[in-house]
Structures are given as C-alpha cells and as structure tokens.
Amino acid sequence: MRVGIADTTFSRVNMGAIAVDELRKHASVAIERVTVPGIKDLPVACKKLIEERRCDIVMALGMPGGKDKDKICAHEASTGLIQCQLMTNTHIIEVFVHEDEAKDDRELAWLMEQRTREHAVNAVKLVLHPKDLERQAGTGQRQGFEDAGPARR
Template sequence: MRVGVADTTFARVNMGAIAIDELKRHASVSVERYTVPGVKDLPVACKKLIEERRCDIVMALGMPGGKDKDKMCAHEASQGLIHAQLLTNHHIIEVFVHEDEAENDAELAWLAEQRTREHAVSAIRLILAPKELERDAGTGQRQGFADAGPARR
C-alpha cells in the first residue's frame, strides 16, 4: 500500500513527519510526501500524489490561521480536496488544525499531533480494515479532542 502525505510550510507543526511516523507504526506502507506552501495548494498536491505517484490514499495536512480570511481559504481548500477526491475516486483525509482551536502554542502543538496521529490510523483502517470503521459508525469519534460518544435518547 502506498500512502500520500501532503503538508504545508505554513503549518506551525511538522504534521507531515508526525503522519509518516504514525503510518509506519501501524502498517508496512510506502509513503510519498509532497510539501506545498499553504492549504490552497493541497488539492493539486493530493491529486498528483494519487495520479503521478500512485498513492492508494492521501492525507492532506494543514494549519489554517484563525482570521476570517484564513477560514475562507481553509473552506476553499476543503472544496478543492473534495473535488480532487471525486476526480480521482480516491479518499483524501483532510487533517486541518485551525490555530484558533487552541489557547496557546503548547495546546496547538498537542492538538496537531493528536489529530494527525488519529487520522493516520483512520487512513490505514480505511484502506486495510474498513469493517473496523463500520463497527465504529455512530459512536461519536473525534480526532484530537475527546470522543463525543453516541447520542442517547
């Protein structure tokens, strides 16, 4: 299995290195990394990882800022990632950590690492063990923060 890792220089945490570490801890995979300047560059990086480097699945890692303009750019990048998935018929796992999700740098670094690691495991499961994800359907899983759990009547 070949996993693509697309990350950015704009991020304040080396999310690509974290993803690669976690992927290799959970499966024997070949990893292709493609680093771009910012989140709006991620869709083409992911598409190239799928089409040119023959990745089976790709993780798109980014850290948008907390300003309104940054949120708009993150939304545009998300739309591009969805489009790239539809064009390639491959999953692209979006792993964005917004700077305003944390109150300080330590919490931001912790969240970026946790979310990246948990999404890396999900990427492996999606390709190698999809029935495991099916068993978790409706359980309120969250990446980074505590799981929400299922809604109760």
C-alpha cells in the same frame, strides 16, 4: 499500499513527519510525501500524489490561521480536496487544525500531533481494515480532542 502525505510550510508543526511516524507504527506501507507552501496548494498536490505517484489514499495536512480570511482559504482548500476526491475516486483524509481551536501554543501543538496521529490510523483502517471503521459507526469519534460519544435517546 501507498499512502500520500501532503503538508504545508505554513503549519507551525511538522504534521507530515508525525503522519509518517504514525503510519509506520500501524502498517507496512510505501509513503510518498510532498510539502507545499499553504493549504490552497494541497488539492493539486494530492491529485498529483494520486495520479502521478499512484497513492491509494492521501492525507492532506494543514493549519489554517485564526482570521476570517484564513477560514475562507480553508473552505476553498477543502472544496478543492473534495473535488479531487471525486475526480480521482480516491479518499483524501483532510487533517486541518485551525489556529484558533487551541487556547495557547502548547495546546495547539498537542492538538496538531494528536489529530494527525488519529487520522493516520483512520487512513490505514479505511484502506486495509474498513470493518474496524464500521464497528465505530455512530460512536461520536473525534480526532484530537475527546470523543463526543453516541447520542442518547
């Protein structure tokens, strides 16, 4: 299995290094990594990882800022990542942590690491162990903060 990692210099934590570390804990995989300036650069980076470097799955890692214009840029990047998935028939795990999701820098750094690690595990499961994800269907899994749990009837 070949996993692509696309991360950004705009991020305030090295999410790419965290993803690589976590992937190596869970599977013997080849890793292709590329770093781009910002989140709107991620769709083409992911497409190149899939088409040119033959990745089976890609993680797109980024940290949009907390301002309204940053949220618009994150939406545009997300739309581009969805389009890339459809064009390549390959999963791209979007791992965005918005700067305003945390109350301070310490919590932000923790959230960025936790969400990245949990999604790295999801990437391995999606390609190598899809039944593990099927068993978690409807359980309210969240990456980063506490799981929501299933809704009660």
